[in-house]
Amino acid sequence: EPEVTQTPSHQVTQMGQEVILRCVPISNHLYFYWYRQILGQKVEFLVSFYNNEISEKSEIFDDQFSVERPDGSNFTLKIRSTKLEDSAMYFCASSVRQGNSPLHFGNGTRLTVT
Amino acid sequence: DQQVKQNSPSLSVQEGRISILNCDYTNSMFDYFLWYKKYPAEGPTFLISISSIKDKNEDGRFTVFLNKSAKHLSLHIVPSQPGDSAVYFCAATPMRNEKLTFGTGTRLTIIP
Numbered sequence: 147e148p149e150v151t152q153t154p155s156h157q158v159t160q161m162g163q164e165v166i167l168r169c170v171p172i173s174n175h176l177y178f179y180w181y182r183q184i185l186g187q188k189v190e191f192l193v194s195f196y197n198n199e200i201s202e203k204s205e206i207f208d209d210q211f212s213v214e215r216p217d218g219s220n221f222t223l224k225i226r227s228t229k230l231e232d233s234a235m236y237f238c239a240s241s242v243r244q245g246n247s248p249l250h251f252g253n254g255t256r257l258t259v260t
Numbered sequence: 261d262q263q264v265k266q267n268s269p270s271l272s273v274q275e276g277r278i279s280i281l282n283c284d285y286t287n288s289m290f291d292y293f294l295w296y297k298k299y300p301a302e303g304p305t306f307l308i309s310i311s312s313i314k315d316k317n318e319d320g321r322f323t324v325f326l327n328k329s330a331k332h333l334s335l336h337i338v339p340s341q342p343g344d345s346a347v348y349f350c351a352a353t354p355m356r357n358e359k360l361t362f363g364t365g366t367r368l369t370i371i372p
Binding site for chain 1: 296
């Protein structure tokens with residue numbers, strides 16, 4: 147069964163550094179997402195992406211964050227100047243269409259900011 | 261933000277019996293609901309969904325019930341198996357919206 151692939155599984159970075167989290171969505175899916183889960187908290191929406199542009203973003207997704215689909219298969223989340231509070235599991239997801247269509251999640255990247 | 265609530269943080273059920281997980285929501289704009297299962301060190305895995313035009317959806321051992329007037333949904337797993345031990349999240353979204361709002365999860369433990 148096709149799956150969403152995320153790399154790396156664990157990323158450790160120093161505060162103030164930039165990180166790029168990578169995702170390969172399911173190949174026939176058209177909608178892409180990033181969610182995160184801070185330890186002990188809910189899974190929360192960050193951003194959705196369709197047709198090479200952001201379609202919706204949450205309050206969390208400020209100027210520190212950006213997303214890109216640099217080629218036909220990868221979908222990336224860049225965090226500039228990381229903060230301690232960015233430490234979380236970051237999940238990429240994709241869906242085949244908008245609305246009434248389940249999101250399929252990758253296994254996540256655990257980001258630790260020290 | 262408590263738009264989706266799972267009031268039971270944990271649940272233990274004997275193998276072979278029925279597991280019932282509950283979820284309440286407050287936002288009347290939600291009309292598509294999903295259940296996800298999550299093992300440690302893995303991402304959420306989609307289990308089953310229901311749209312607001314239905315009150316029940318069944319897929320094998322999993323059945324989701326939706327009570328719109330009570331703003332309540334439940335997931336029934338029968339019979340429960342040891343491999344069902346995981347954290348279960350309910351999530352909700354307005355139909356044309358891409359943003360899922362998740363509950364806090366219920367840890368289900370199936371006792372052999």
